[in-house]
Amino acid sequence: MNGLLSTRTGWVDRIAEEYGRGRPLAMLFDYDGTLTPIVRHPSLARLTSDTRQRLQELVDLPEVKVGVISGRALSDVKTLVGLEGVYYAGSGGLELDLLGTDERFPDTDAIGKLIDGIQDQLVDLMRKFPGTWIEKKPGAISIHFRGLLPLAATCFRFEAAALLSMLEELRFRVVSEAIEVTPADGWDKGTAVESILTHMENSLGSPPLAVYFGDAANDADGMVIVGHKGGMSIGIGPDAPEVAEEQLADPLELGANLDKLTTRLKTRWEISPKTAEKSLRVENELTVNNSISSSAAAEVDAGLLLLDPDGVSRKKLANELEKLGWRVWQSETPEEATQLLIRDGNKIHVAMVDLQLPGLQGARTLMEFGQSHPHLIRCFMSADVSPYTAAAFARLSSLPLFVKPLFADDLNPLFRTLLKQENPKRSLAEADSSPASEVNYDSLPKHLSIRKRAPGDRLPGVGSRSGGSSTRQVDNR
Numbered sequence: 001m002n003g004l005l006s007t008r009t010g011w012v013d014r015i016a017e018e019y020g021r022g023r024p025l026a027m028l029f030d031y032d033g034t035l036t037p038i039v040r041h042p043s044l045a046r047l048t049s050d051t052r053q054r055l056q057e058l059v060d061l062p063e064v065k066v067g068v069i070s071g072r073a074l075s076d077v078k079t080l081v082g083l084e085g086v087y088y089a090g091s092g093g094l095e096l097d098l099l100g101t102d103e104r105f106p107d108t109d110a111i112g113k114l115i116d117g118i119q120d121q122l123v124d125l126m127r128k129f130p131g132t133w134i135e136k137k138p139g140a141i142s143i144h145f146r147g148l149l150p151l152a153a154t155c156f157r158f159e160a161a162a163l164l165s166m167l168e169e170l171r172f173r174v175v176s177e178a179i180e181v182t183p184a185d186g187w188d189k190g191t192a193v194e195s196i197l198t199h200m201e202n203s204l205g206s207p208p209l210a211v212y213f214g215d216a217a218n219d220a221d222g223m224v225i226v227g228h229k230g231g232m233s234i235g236i237g238p239d240a241p242e243v244a245e246e247q248l249a250d251p252l253e254l255g256a257n258l259d260k261l262t263t264r265l266k267t268r269w270e271i272s273p274k275t276a277e278k279s280l281r282v283e284n285e286l287t288v289n290n291s292i293s294s295s296a297a298a299e300v301d302a303g304l305l306l307l308d309p310d311g312v313s314r315k316k317l318a319n320e321l322e323k324l325g326w327r328v329w330q331s332e333t334p335e336e337a338t339q340l341l342i343r344d345g346n347k348i349h350v351a352m353v354d355l356q357l358p359g360l361q362g363a364r365t366l367m368e369f370g371q372s373h374p375h376l377i378r379c380f381m382s383a384d385v386s387p388y389t390a391a392a393f394a395r396l397s398s399l400p401l402f403v404k405p406l407f408a409d410d411l412n413p414l415f416r417t418l419l420k421q422e423n424p425k426r427s428l429a430e431a432d433s434s435p436a437s438e439v440n441y442d443s444l445p446k447h448l449s450i451r452k453r454a455p456g457d458r459l460p461g462v463g464s465r466s467g468g469s470s471t472r473q474v475d476n477r
């Protein structure tokens with residue numbers, strides 16, 4: 001961040017795109033200066049109804065988790081935000097509420113003992129600067145000076161820093177026109193973010209994309225942790241930490257961008273009028289299904305949705321798969337396939353869609369399937385794929401493309417292997433966000449000619465059988 005305010009919204013695009021590909025989200029907000037403007041007294045920093053509504057809308061979205069991480073006492077920030085289903089951290093990370101599970105830094109009396117050593121000097125200093133006052137919190141104190149004029153505030157900060165520096169066991173930083181004092185070896189917003197993200201990941205079943213919004217020095221610890229986990233940080237206002245990747249002018253601009261973001265996130269669930277509630281139910285059921293043991297995964301009735309307007313090849317392949325223990329849903333049109341997925345999505349693990357549907361219906365349908373059912377294993381199939389078509393397809397999608405005619409003997413071990421992989425949720429369906437090479441092709445039966453393409457390698461020989469099998473994947477990194 002270069003210190004100049006900018007209003008880039010690339011972060012909105014990235015969040016929306018990753019969520020669209022099935023990545024859950026962790027949206028983490030500081031309170032003062034981020035969700036609310038800095039005001040004359042902390043007690044006046046109330047959340048507006050619009051901001052509360054924005055947070056509520058995020059909480060209500062499937063696979064989106066929300067946390068508020070504040071320097072205020074935990075009870076204070078929980079009362080001010082007043083929303084259920086939100087993770088809270090108070091006292092700069094010394095107190096946590098992980099959706100009902102409370103955690104607290106073991107030695108919250110430490111700060112009192114430490115401050116005792118400079119108690120008299122601190123009282124004398126504050127008498128020199130009328131308008132300063134101390135806020136005691138569990139495990140921390142804040143020395144507020146927002147009532148001072150700028151010159152007096154600068155003098156006070158200088159003298160207070162000199163005094164507090166006498167105790168190495170203290171950590172102090174200027175945060176929102178106050179000096180936040182905590183034990184040097186205590187928890188902070190970074191440890192709070194780690195605890196919250198761990199809890200969220202356990203709840204979601206996969207690591208979320210973490211995004212941290214903060215305005216002051218004590219937010220840097222949280223931003224660093226988020227950065228280590230591949231997330232991003234958005235600074236609010238001119239005093240935001242340098243580590244923030246992008247910056248917004250103030251809480252108002254944050255609100256406007258959250259409105260844009262939420263609108264885009266909601267579109268992931270607009271595959272049908274029944275949408276979010278239905279999809280969430282299906283997803284939860286899939287999660288339960290996915291929790292069964294790996295060995296059992298191959299033995300249970302695995303479901304496959306086959307969208308192919310060619311009735312002859314569709315029925316032939318369906319019959320073959322059913323003989324191998326698959327339950328197959330057949331459909332001739334995208335509309336019919338969508339209805340089947342909405343109705344029986346909790347039983348369907350794999351979707352195969354013919355790319356040769358008129359227009360871009362095949363590609364669009366499979367993309368929508370991935371948005372509404374992120375854990376679905378998805379692949380395209382097509383007859384007479386030319387190298388030119390394959391190359392064009394590869395530029396547009398990283399999903400696998402199999403060339404017809406297809407044989408159940410080839411597909412069965414492939415899909416069952418994917419279902420048995422260590423993380424059952426990991427599948428070809430995630431190839432949009434992950435390199436295809438991360439799928440464990442090495443575990444596939446040797447006779448399959450599925451292969452990874454090395455840089456500079458020619459496309460696999462589309463249209464010819466290989467290794468006694470006709471099931472070939474056009475690698476498309």
Ligand SMILES: [Mg+2]
Binds near residue numbers: 030032176215216
């Ligand atoms: Mg703040």
